[in-house]
Amino acid sequence: MMPAMHVNRLLVVVVGLVILLASGPGDVTGEVLPIGKVQGGVGGRDGTELESPFSGDTVEVQGVIFQSLRWKDGNGQDLHGFFMQNLPGESDGDPLTSDGIFLFSGKYPTLYDGREQIPVENGLHVRIRGVVSEFHGCTQLSRLRVTRILGRNPSLVEKLETRTIHPPDEWDMAMKWWESVESMRGRIDAGAIVTGPSKTIAADVESYVWVIPATHPVAEREEEWHRRVFRDAHPLDDIGGKLFDNGNGYRIALSSTGLLSQPGAGAEQLIPPAGVGSRLSTAVTGAVYYSYGNFKLLVDEPPRWMNPSRRPSLPDPAPGTWSVVSYNVENLYDFRNDPSDPCDDVADPGNESVSPPFNYLPADKGEYVSRLEDLATHIVSAMHGPDMVMVQEIEDQDMDFTSAITGEIFRADGRPDVLQELASTIEQRHGLSYESASSRTGADPRGISCAFMIRSDRWRWESAAPAFNDLDSFSESLPMQGRISAPHQGKHRGPVIHAVNGIMADVDNSGGMVPVFSRALQIAVIAPGKPGPMTPPRVYLLNNHFSSIPDQRIARRTAQARLVAATAGAIRKLDPAAAVIIGGDLNVFPQPDDGTPSRPSRQLADLYRLGWPSAHQILLKENPALAYTYVYQGQAQTLDHLFFSPILQPALMDAWNVHLNADFPDHPLTPRVSDHDPVMLRFRF
Numbered sequence: 001m002m003p004a005m006h007v008n009r010l011l012v013v014v015v016g017l018v019i020l021l022a023s024g025p026g027d028v029t030g031e032v033l034p035i036g037k038v039q040g041g042v043g044g045r046d047g048t049e050l051e052s053p054f055s056g057d058t059v060e061v062q063g064v065i066f067q068s069l070r071w072k073d074g075n076g077q078d079l080h081g082f083f084m085q086n087l088p089g090e091s092d093g094d095p096l097t098s099d100g101i102f103l104f105s106g107k108y109p110t111l112y113d114g115r116e117q118i119p120v121e122n123g124l125h126v127r128i129r130g131v132v133s134e135f136h137g138c139t140q141l142s143r144l145r146v147t148r149i150l151g152r153n154p155s156l157v158e159k160l161e162t163r164t165i166h167p168p169d170e171w172d173m174a175m176k177w178w179e180s181v182e183s184m185r186g187r188i189d190a191g192a193i194v195t196g197p198s199k200t201i202a203a204d205v206e207s208y209v210w211v212i213p214a215t216h217p218v219a220e221r222e223e224e225w226h227r228r229v230f231r232d233a234h235p236l237d238d239i240g241g242k243l244f245d246n247g248n249g250y251r252i253a254l255s256s257t258g259l260l261s262q263p264g265a266g267a268e269q270l271i272p273p274a275g276v277g278s279r280l281s282t283a284v285t286g287a288v289y290y291s292y293g294n295f296k297l298l299v300d301e302p303p304r305w306m307n308p309s310r311r312p313s314l315p316d317p318a319p320g321t322w323s324v325v326s327y328n329v330e331n332l333y334d335f336r337n338d339p340s341d342p343c344d345d346v347a348d349p350g351n352e353s354v355s356p357p358f359n360y361l362p363a364d365k366g367e368y369v370s371r372l373e374d375l376a377t378h379i380v381s382a383m384h385g386p387d388m389v390m391v392q393e394i395e396d397q398d399m400d401f402t403s404a405i406t407g408e409i410f411r412a413d414g415r416p417d418v419l420q421e422l423a424s425t426i427e428q429r430h431g432l433s434y435e436s437a438s439s440r441t442g443a444d445p446r447g448i449s450c451a452f453m454i455r456s457d458r459w460r461w462e463s464a465a466p467a468f469n470d471l472d473s474f475s476e477s478l479p480m481q482g483r484i485s486a487p488h489q490g491k492h493r494g495p496v497i498h499a500v501n502g503i504m505a506d507v508d509n510s511g512g513m514v515p516v517f518s519r520a521l522q523i524a525v526i527a528p529g530k531p532g533p534m535t536p537p538r539v540y541l542l543n544n545h546f547s548s549i550p551d552q553r554i555a556r557r558t559a560q561a562r563l564v565a566a567t568a569g570a571i572r573k574l575d576p577a578a579a580v581i582i583g584g585d586l587n588v589f590p591q592p593d594d595g596t597p598s599r600p601s602r603q604l605a606d607l608y609r610l611g612w613p614s615a616h617q618i619l620l621k622e623n624p625a626l627a628y629t630y631v632y633q634g635q636a637q638t639l640d641h642l643f644f645s646p647i648l649q650p651a652l653m654d655a656w657n658v659h660l661n662a663d664f665p666d667h668p669l670t671p672r673v674s675d676h677d678p679v680m681l682r683f684r685f
Contacts, residue, residue, distance in 0.1 A: 032060050035086050036097030038132060039139055039183075042176040050179055052139045054132040060147060061101065062090060062127040065120060066157045066185050067287045067300055069102075070109070070261040072205065080109045080261075081140070082120055083183050083287040084128070085160045099161065100183035100287070102140040103130065113146035123154035138182065138290040162187045162285060165297060166213045169238060171247025178288065178295035186288045186297050188252060193219045194278040194305070195228045195251060196634030198271050198665040207256045207270040207667065208296065209303075210634025211280065216250050225311060225625045228276055231637040233593035235624045244597040251634040258286050258298030271299070273665035276631065277308030294633070312626075314658050317384050320685050321653055322458070324541070325383060326583035326642050328392040328676035329375060331360035331448070332418050335368045338397045341447050353445035360446075369405055372418075372425045374673045378660050380430040383680060388526060389434075389453040390543040390583045393674075394418050396443035414438065414494030416451050423453065433457050437495035441485070442520035450543040450584065452497070452524040461495035462527040462538055467574040468498060477570045480504050480516055482563055484523075498523040502563050507555035516559050519545045521567065528685075535685050536579040536647065540571050544584030550603075550639075551596040557588055557603045565606035572645060580645040582607065585676065590616045590638050607643060615642040615679050618655040629677045631662045642679045651683040 033054075038061060040053045063084040070080050085100040092099075103111075110117035111128070127148040130141030162185045167174035191214030198209040212219050212229060218238050221227050229248050230236045239245040259269045286299040317323065337345035343354045350356050362368040379389065397417045402409050406424040410417060419436035426432050438451035454461070468474060468486070475483045480502035500523065502516040526539045546560050547553040568580050588594050588603045595601035616638050619627040628636035642655075661674045 032062055032127060034090060034092035035061050035063060035084070035099050035101045036092035036094050038101060039098045041094060041096040042179045051134050052132050055134060055139075056132065058129060058131050058143075059141070060127065060129045061086075061141070062148075062150065063087065063099075063101075063125070064156045064160060065103075065124045065126065066122055066160060067258060067298065068109070068120060068122070068261040069258065069287075069298070071257060077107060078109075079107060080105045082111075083185075084126070085184055087125075087156070087159055088161060091161075096180055098180055098182045098184050100181070100185065102135075102138060102183045102287075102289070103128065103144055104135070104140045104142040105144055106142075111144055111146050113149075118146055118149070121152070121154070123152060123156045124149070125151040125153070125156055136291045137293075157185075160185050163288075164189065165252055165288075166215070167249050167252070169246050169248070169250050171249040174247075174249025175295075178290070181288050182290055182295070184288055185285060187283055187285045188254070188280065188297060189214060189283050190280050191219075192252070192280045193227050194274045194276050195636075196631050197276055197663055198274045198667055200270060200667050205260070205269075209254050209271050209274050209665075211252050211254060212250055212634075213252070214279070218250075223625070224277065224309065229635050230628065231589065231593065231635045232597075233589075234627065234636070235620060243592055244600070247597065248635060253294055253296040253633070254284065254286075254303065255289070255296040255298050256302075257289070258300050259302060270667065272302055272305060273667040273670045274303070274305045275308070275665055276636075276663035277311070278305040279308075280304070281306045311659055311663070314382065314384065314656050314680070315654075317682060318653065318684075321682050322388075322685060323384075323386040323680055323682040324388040324390070324539075324581055324583070324642070325386040325658075325678045325680045326390045326392075326543075326585075326640055327678035328545070328585040328640060328674060330393050330674035330676065332371065332375075332391075332393060332422075333361050333368075333395040334397065334418050334421070335362050335365045336397070336399075336401065336417070338399060338447075341397060343446050344395060344397060351445055365404065370671075371673060372405070372422050373429065375422055376426045376429050378658075378673060378678075380426060380432055382660055383658055383678060385430075385432050385455065386680060387455045387458055388539070388541060390541055391419065391451045391453060392543070392545040392585045393448055394438070394451050396438065396440050396447050396449035398438075398440060414497065416449070419451055419453055435461070435495075437461065437497050437524060439497040439499040439520070439522055442497075442499045442517075442522045444518040448519060448545070450519060450522045450545050452522075452541060452543065454524075454526055456529075458529050459526045460529050462525040463496045465525040465538060465540070465575065465578075467540070467571045467578070468525075474570060474574075478502065478563060478566050480559060480563055482516075482566065484567070495524070500563065500567055502559075504556075504559045516556070516563050518547065521560075521564055523567070536577065538575065538578040540568075540575075540578055540580045542568060542580065542582045542584075544582070544586060546585065546587045548587045550588045550594075551599040554595075554599060554601050554603060557586070558601070558605070561586070561604045562606040565610055568610065568645070577647075579648050581648075581681070582612075582643040583641060583679070585639055586641050587639055590614070590641065610643070612643045612645055613649060613652070614644075615655040615657070615681055618652075619657060622655070626657045626659070629657055629662060629679060630675065636662075640676055640679045642681050644681060648683055651685075653682040653684060656680045656682075 067083045082103045192211040196210030200207040423434040443449035482502035500521040506514040629640040
């Protein structure tokens with residue numbers, strides 16, 4: 001028989017071992033911590049870089065659950081979590097620390113107390129233990145264990161402090177402010193104005209929209225279309241005329257992720273469509289969350305919107321004028337499989353640069369036809385049938401095929417299939433005649449290319465352009481081992497489209513010598529169908545789609561601008577009577593703002609050294625509210641450009657950014673044609 005003293009000592013050891021195993025490494029025992037102490041104060045550090053002082057430890061906290069979260073992982077498995085916040089009497093009382101925290105429960109929509117799974121609803125007042133960690137910058141507890149249920153009452157949610165979301169204007173201060181309310185319940189009051197339209201991402205399971213508070217000075221401007229966020233350096237920025245001033249930290253993202261835990265499916269779990277200028281008609285609440293570089297409010301009910309009045313439209317053209325447009329049409333692919341292309345069908349294997357699934361393909365023939373019809377309406381009705389369209393982001397496919405849309409037989413002839421069908425749609429629906437052309441050698445590994453469309457009733461392709469009489473000599477005049485070519489355009493020769501590329505040291509990725517362009521500069525030469533005394537004898541169109549992401553690939557884009565400028569200069573020297581127009585999606589902002597605060601640069605310097613006028617410069621002077629072509633994270637900015645040679649200056653009528661896409665929602669109920677707006681110049685004949 002074991003002595004009693006030995007039995008008691010054994011019990012102490014066993015109990016101690018059980019506590020140790022239950023606690024885990026770094027356990028903070030014997031104390032219920034205020035959530036703010038676990039979150040830590042923002043102090044002097046960047047809020048997006050602040051980690052919990054208890055990261056890796058097991059802690060015990062208590063609070064009220066006020067919102068559930070459900071989402072899917074990469075394998076389609078449902079994951080769950082909850083937002084919990086201290087009641088005012090439980091908090092640390094420090095305004096620099098957040099009173100809320102995210103509880104990650106994994107595949108379970110419940111919590112566990114060591115014996116059973118506990119149903120969770122808003123208003124559950126609970127004490128809980130968990131391990132502190134950071135997930136994509138957001139502090140959370142995982143490996144959860146309920147230690148005590150303190151109550152169940154939905155009215156407790158209304159007793160929580162609900163912070164009004166109104167971050168500071170200066171970006172760094174805004175990030176610290178957001179960190180101080182991370183995972184707390186937030187509120188945005190009615191009247192907030194949409195400054196970035198609702199956009200659907202992640203296979204239509206999340207949508208978001210950017211707003212600014214109704215009480216911000218920008219939202220109170222007299223002119224309706226000035227009440228939005230323009231990127232720093234724009235005259236209508238909150239601090240006009242100053243470069244990289246404050247980052248516009250007052251922008252607020254609303255996310256639909258909080259709606260996924262509610263009953264319903266599809267569009268019911270997305271933020272309802274809202275365009276720039278719409279206003280919140282009622283206040284919204286939800287949890288503040290940080291992920292993938294952004295703070296956002298996860299709304300717990302779908303917002304309701306008051307829509308704005310109609311924005312100004314492009315005026316009708318004056319008699320005796322002609323126009324040129326640059327338009328990125330965002331992944332215009334057809335639904336047919338090109339056997340020579342490994343990236344244009346859902347069953348394709350991809351290549352070394354592109355892997356399936358391909359998120360740029362149309363879902364079916366109906367979606368493709370609908371896009372063609374919308375584009376046709378844009379070109380004819382909204383843009384009044386421009387004479388020349390420089391198109392970016394079209395599929396380079398050029399095959400012999402019979403159109404399932406129009407019944408026409410098309411050939412491999414240098415005319416891209418998607419633009420042939422677009423031209424047919426325009427002619428059938430609107431009666432205007434367009435011809436298209438492109439060089440397949442200009443496509444990138446995914447099959448994306450630039451191309452051209454011209455009004456065949458007013459213009460014709462020019463195959464004998466003086467500047468290109470001697471291609472070898474022309475190439476020798478270009479920097480970076482530049483090369484211009486006029487490749488064969490398929491089995492049935494079509495218009496001659498010249499492609500330009502060069503070789504450079506891959507400074508951005510240190511990969512040796514690489515092509516300057518992944519999508520070559522393409523040049524079309526156009527002549528008037530009916531020459532007149534005031535008409536330039538030829539127009540050279542230089543169509544571009546530079547490398548993406550303005551604060552990356554800087555050396556690459558700088559070299560691209562240099563090669564384009566050199567090409568334009570050589571053309572002007574060899575054919576001084578002709579007009580030259582440089583256009584396209586240059587994927588960086590106009591000067592002086594052609595970089596980012598973290599990577600200031602002069603990527604387009606060589607283009608500006610030409611001294612040529614540009615559509616953006618004209619708009620900034622005449623109508624700055626129109627001077628943008630793209631909206632990113634709620635900021636209006638310009639990525640699409642048109643420069644023109646001085647010979648056209650006396651004939652200039654106007655410049656215009658035709659706002660058809662960037663301000664409008666991208667939503668399953670209201671899909672938009674593109675994420676870019678077209679840029680237009682109009683001239684007198």
